[in-house]
Amino acid sequence: MPRMIYDYTKSELESVSIDPSLFRRKLKKAVNSLLPYEIDLLQNWLSYFTTNKPHLQECITETIK
Template structure:
């Protein structure tokens, strides 16, 4: 079941990726709702997803890996 939330989060982020502000808001919300290992997966996915989207690269700082105890 938790995998469904992670997958849903990714699809929501893809859907709003045309607007960096909306992307950032959804990313903050996701970071507060996901489990620590899901946040690590999300961070890896974000690095891959934002490779060709420099306007979204700045949003990587919204995923607080250290705060959730992942690193």
């Protein structure tokens, strides 16, 4: 079941990746709702996903510490 939440979070972040402010809000929501190991998985996925998206990399550094 938790894996479903993680997968849903990834798809939600992919769908809002055009708007950095919305991406930041969804990312904050995800960090508050996911388990610690899922946040680690999300960080790994985000580093891959935002490789060519510098406007989103800034959101990650602000949100996940």
